Amino acid sequence: xxxxxxxxxxxxxxxxxGVAGFIFRRNIITIFMCIELMLNAVNLAFIAFSxxxxxxxxxxxxxxxxxxxxAEAAVGLAIIIALYRNRQSLNIExxxxxxx
Amino acid sequence: xxYLLLLMALPPLAGAALNGIFGRRFSQALVSAIGCGxxxxxxxxxxxxxxxxxxxxxxxxxxxxSYFTWIxxxxxxxxxxxxxxxxTLVMTVTVTVVAFLIHLYSRGYMEYEGGYYRFxxxxxxFLFMMLTLVTAANYPLMFVGWEGVGLCSxxxxxxxxxxxxxxxxxxxAFIVTRLGDAGFTVGVALLFWTxxxxxxxxxxxxxxxxxxxQYQGAFTAIGIxxxxxxxxxxxxxxxxxxxPDAMEGPxxxxxxxxxxxxxTAGVYLVARSSLLYAHAPAALxxxxxxxxxxxxxxxxxxxxxxxxxxxxxxxxISQLGYMFVACGVGxxxxxxxxxxxxxxxxxxxxxxxxSVMHALGGELDMRKMGALRHKMPITFWTFLIATLAIxxxxxxxxxxxxxxxxxxxYGGPLGRxxxxxxxxxxxxxxxxxMFRAVxxxxxxxxxxxxxxxxxxxxxxxxxxxxxxxxxxxSVVAGYLSWPKPLGGREAFDLYxxxxxxxxxxxxxxxxxxxxxxxxxxxxxxVFSLLAAGFxxxxxxxxxxxxxxxxxxxxxxxxxxxxxxxxxxxVDEFYSWLVVKPVTLGSEKLLWKSMDNxxxxxxxxxxxxxxxxxxxxxxxxxxxGNLRSYAAWVVLGxxxxxxxxxxxxx
Numbered sequence: 001x002x003x004x005x006x007x008x009x010x011x012x013x014x015x016x017x018g019v020a021g022f023i024f025r026r027n028i029i030t031i032f033m034c035i036e037l038m039l040n041a042v043n044l045a046f047i048a049f050s051x052x053x054x055x056x057x058x059x060x061x062x063x064x065x066x067x068x069x070x071a072e073a074a075v076g077l078a079i080i081i082a083l084y085r086n087r088q089s090l091n092i093e094x095x096x097x098x099x100x
Numbered sequence: 101x102x103y104l105l106l107l108m109a110l111p112p113l114a115g116a117a118l119n120g121i122f123g124r125r126f127s128q129a130l131v132s133a134i135g136c137g138x139x140x141x142x143x144x145x146x147x148x149x150x151x152x153x154x155x156x157x158x159x160x161x162x163x164x165x166s167y168f169t170w171i172x173x174x175x176x177x178x179x180x181x182x183x184x185x186x187x188t189l190v191m192t193v194t195v196t197v198v199a200f201l202i203h204l205y206s207r208g209y210m211e212y213e214g215g216y217y218r219f220x221x222x223x224x225x226f227l228f229m230m231l232t233l234v235t236a237a238n239y240p241l242m243f244v245g246w247e248g249v250g251l252c253s254x255x256x257x258x259x260x261x262x263x264x265x266x267x268x269x270x271x272x273a274f275i276v277t278r279l280g281d282a283g284f285t286v287g288v289a290l291l292f293w294t295x296x297x298x299x300x301x302x303x304x305x306x307x308x309x310x311x312x313x314q315y316q317g318a319f320t321a322i323g324i325x326x327x328x329x330x331x332x333x334x335x336x337x338x339x340x341x342x343x344p345d346a347m348e349g350p351x352x353x354x355x356x357x358x359x360x361x362x363x364t365a366g367v368y369l370v371a372r373s374s375l376l377y378a379h380a381p382a383a384l385x386x387x388x389x390x391x392x393x394x395x396x397x398x399x400x401x402x403x404x405x406x407x408x409x410x411x412x413x414x415x416x417i418s419q420l421g422y423m424f425v426a427c428g429v430g431x432x433x434x435x436x437x438x439x440x441x442x443x444x445x446x447x448x449x450x451x452x453x454x455s456v457m458h459a460l461g462g463e464l465d466m467r468k469m470g471a472l473r474h475k476m477p478i479t480f481w482t483f484l485i486a487t488l489a490i491x492x493x494x495x496x497x498x499x500x501x502x503x504x505x506x507x508x509x510y511g512g513p514l515g516r517x518x519x520x521x522x523x524x525x526x527x528x529x530x531x532x533x534m535f536r537a538v539x540x541x542x543x544x545x546x547x548x549x550x551x552x553x554x555x556x557x558x559x560x561x562x563x564x565x566x567x568x569x570x571x572x573x574s575v576v577a578g579y580l581s582w583p584k585p586l587g588g589r590e591a592f593d594l595y596x597x598x599x600x601x602x603x604x605x606x607x608x609x610x611x612x613x614x615x616x617x618x619x620x621x622x623x624x625x626v627f628s629l630l631a632a633g634f635x636x637x638x639x640x641x642x643x644x645x646x647x648x649x650x651x652x653x654x655x656x657x658x659x660x661x662x663x664x665x666x667x668x669x670v671d672e673f674y675s676w677l678v679v680k681p682v683t684l685g686s687e688k689l690l691w692k693s694m695d696n697x698x699x700x701x702x703x704x705x706x707x708x709x710x711x712x713x714x715x716x717x718x719x720x721x722x723x724g725n726l727r728s729y730a731a732w733v734v735l736g737x738x739x740x741x742x743x744x745x746x747x748x749x
Contacts (some may be wrong), residue, residue: 023730096724 007048014041028080028090032073039069101152102165105182108145108192109231111138116225123217132207135220139203139227143196150189158598161185164237164301171240175296183237183300187436187599191234191368194440197573198360198447199227201566205451206352208562209458213350219259223356226252230361234368239288239298242369246284246333249362250277256357257349266348273342280332280339284369287325291376294318304375312379319376323383326373327390330366334420337394341671343417347409351454354409359416359450360443367423367439371432371600378430378603384514388428392509392519392526395421397668399529403536404664408453408464411537415490416446418526422505425523429515430607431508432600433593438501441577445489445498448570452483455559455567456541460552466537471546476558480542482571487538489574491531492632497578502527504583504590506628513607520624524631531635539643585622 014037021034043062050058080090087094115138123131153163166181182188203223210219226249233245251274258270288298294315295303307319330336335343335358346358357363370377370387377384395418402414419442426435457464459476473480489498506527510520546553558564582588642649654661663669721732 019734023727023734092726095726099722099724 004048004052007051008045011041011045011048014038014044026091026093028083028092031092032076032080035076036069036073039065101149101163101184102167102182104145104149104152105165105184105235106167108142108149108196109182109228109235111141111145112224112228112231114138116221116228119217119224120221123221126217128211128216131217131220132203135224136200136203136207138224139196139200142227142231143200146192146196149184150193153184153186153189158186161598162188162301166237176292176298178238178240178298180241181237182235184235185599186596187368187371188235190436190440190596192231194443195227195230195234195361198443198570199223199230199356201569202352202356202360202447202451205355205454205563205566206350208560209352209454210350211562215259219256219350222252222255222259223352226256226357226362230365233365237300239291239300242372243284243288246329246365246369247281249357249365250274250281250333253277253346253357253362256353257346259349259353263348265345269342269345269348273346276339276342277332280329283325283328283332285329287322287329290318290322290325294322300372307375307379316380319380320383323373323377323380324386326369326376327366327383327387330369330387330424331390332366333369334363334366334424335417336366336390336421336424337397338670340394340398340417341674344410344413344667347407347413351409351450351457354413355447355450355454358413359446363416363420364423364439364443367420367427367435370424370427371436374427374432374600374603375606377427378606381514381607384428384430384607386428387424388509388514388516388519391421391424391426391428392522393421394418395425396522396526396529399526399533401664401667402533403529404661405533406466406665408456408466408469408537408541409450410464411466411533412446412449412453415449415530415533418530419446419490421526422502422523425509425519426505429508429519430513430604431504431593432603433596434501434504434508436596437581437592438498438505441489441497441501441574444570444577445486445496445574448482448486448567448574449490451563451567451570452479452486455479455563456483458559458563459556460548461555463548463552466540468547468549468552469541470544470548471542472556473542475556476542478558478564478567482567483542484538485571486574487534489578491534491636492527492628493531493636494629495575495578497574497576500578500581500583503625503628504581504593507583507585507624510624513604524628527628528631528635531632532639533635535636535639536643539639543644544647583625585625 018034018038018041021037022031025031025034043065046058046062046065048058050056050062083095084090115134118134119126119131123134126134153161162183162185164181164183166179168180169177170180171178203220206219206223210216213219229245229248229252231245233242233249236242236245254270254274257273258267260266261270291303292298295306297303297306332339343358343363347354349357377387398414398417398421402411402418405411405414419438423435423438423442426432426438453464455476456469456472456479459472459479460469463469485496489496492499492502506520506523509515509523510517548556559567581590581592584590666672
């Protein structure tokens with residue numbers, strides 16, 4: 001059996017990678033992919049726990065997360081397309097109008 | 101009876117309201133009809149109540165009737181109730197009769213002045229307040245009247261409000277009396293704390309039952325505090341400074357408020373509380389001494405005044421001092437007697453001066469008068485009668501009342517010889533300065549300006565009739581109390597015995613006194629006559645026979661004379677002591693420093709600036725840079741996670 005801690009460690013590593021990518025990458029699409037990475041890391045953790053406790057609660061939560069991630073990706077990409085049409089750029093540093 | 105008293109008190113209030121609210125549209129005739137009618141009704145019902153009550157035996161008094169409960173707070177209960185006893189009878193009759201006559205006089209006097217309706221409205225309101233004061237059955241209600249007359253005094257002194265000196269005088273009167281009122285209020289509070297009630301009847305019953313050694317201190321304190329109120333209201337030392345300035349008001353105001361009624365409220369307060377004072381002889385001594393000193397002090401100032409009304413103002417202060425001397429030595433009835441006679445002759449003096457003022461187109465400087473007795477006979481004769489009365493010339497009312505006081509000062513329960521001698525000396529001064537006024541105004545060569553002299557005329561009947569009536573009372577009122585040394589039984593004092601007798605008894609018993617009682621009566625009278633006679637003679641010498649003398653004396657004793665003319669520089673002293681510091685402090689400290697800098701600057705402006713500053717700092721987080729936002733979120737999450745682990749670890 002693979003110990004729970006391994007799964008959780010993997011989940012944490014994936015999550016941290018996602019956060020790091022979210023902060024340091026410039027391309028919006030890349031940032032979105034990092035967001036999805038974070039979500040999937042969490043999914044992994046849920047599933048691991050579900051396996052560990054032997055009930056389906058984690059898997060149920062994972063379902064919710066997948067659905068929400070899908071919806072959010074759709075909406076987010078639509079917004080990105082609209083932004084691109086305006087600024088002709090996918091560089092996150094070019095979108096800084098809403099500031100003091 | 102309860103309706104009678106209500107009918108006495110309410111018409112002036114109604115008159116004030118009517119004239120005050122609608123008077124602008126009324127004709128002068130209607131305004132004066134309402135005003136005089138209201139005060140006339142008050143007088144009629146006061147007389148009616150007196151007529152009914154006069155023959156009643158003293159056991160049925162005091163008649164107390166409560167109309168409704170005004171204050172009910174814990175154990176403090178004050179009703180709107182009237183307390184009618186023989187003292188109230190005397191006060192209400194005096195007040196309403198004099199007030200009515202002055203209302204009549206005002207019809208003529210104020211005819212060409214603006215604000216006719218306002219004047220009568222205020223005058224009526226004053227009458228209502230004064231009646232409330234003297235008929236109140238408890239201290240709070242009395243205080244309502246007390247403050248009410250103070251308010252009306254302020255309104256009427258500053259009647260010509262566009263004139264700065266008049267407005268200032270009104271303020272001065274109100275503020276100075278306020279100092280006294282502070283004492284009054286504290287005294288009443290102490291009274292409630294000691295006695296548990298503020299009802300006259302309850303207090304008077306309880307006083308005698310309390311153990312003296314425990315309570316005397318409290319009684320003395322209360323007595324002195326209440327007297328402080330009287331000092332303010334009745335213009336005694338050191339709170340008298342407002343009264344001379346109050347002459348800025350129209351003459352009927354000076355006559356009614358500052359001679360006959362409001363200023364006597366202090367005397368009434370002390371007299372009404374006589375039982376309290378009887379148990380606190382120390383307080384009573386203070387009353388007597390202050391009264392005597394004031395009487396003399398004011399008389400010395402009056403001697404050097406050239407303004408007719410101002411001199412009369414100082415004379416009023418002096419005579420009020422006499423009334424307090426009477427109370428202070430324990431002959432309360434004599435004080436009230438003098439209050440009554442003084443009301444008549446002093447208001448007459450003021451009204452007559454108003455008559456002179458009108459005839460001379462507003463001139464009040466006696467140095468610019470003279471030889472008026474043929475041109476204004478009625479004014480002259482009534483003024484002379486009043487002067488004879490105030491100087492204590494036998495046959496006129498002032499003689500009877502003043503002599504009773506002097507006799508009491510010597511031999512009364514708390515009488516002291518020095519009080520008597522000072523008071524007699526003051527009587528001499530009184531005779532002097534009053535006859536000085538008569539001689540300067542009505543006799544001698546005319547020193548008037550020619551255009552003024554042209555217009556001199558006797559006043560019309562509207563003003564002359566009250567003068568004559570008051571002159572009548574100034575003579576007759578004295579006979580109510582024929583002095584004992586001359587074989588009489590002092591009926592007035594006897595009549596008021598149920599009110600004051602008990603207090604006088606207590607004082608006589610409490611204070612063992614060596615001063616002569618019965619024997620000296622006639623001798624005392626002779627001395628006072630000598631003093632008055634001497635004063636008159638000197639005045640005659642100075643102002644008729646050798647008119648150069650006063651100026652020569654003034655030259656020789658220049659410094660002393662200047663001090664007198666400048667009223668001992670008391671106003672300047674107060675200005676330096678109180679007014680300047682308060683004004684300066686208010687301006688520099690309270691206004692500039694606190695209001696401007698602290699509140700406006702730091703609190704209002706500062707808060708705004710702080711908000712702006714903080715906002716300026718905080719908004720830099722909104723950099724528009726999405727990645728920094730993300731970093732903040734992550735940082736927050738990490739901190740939170742650390743906190744959770746710390747808590748559960």
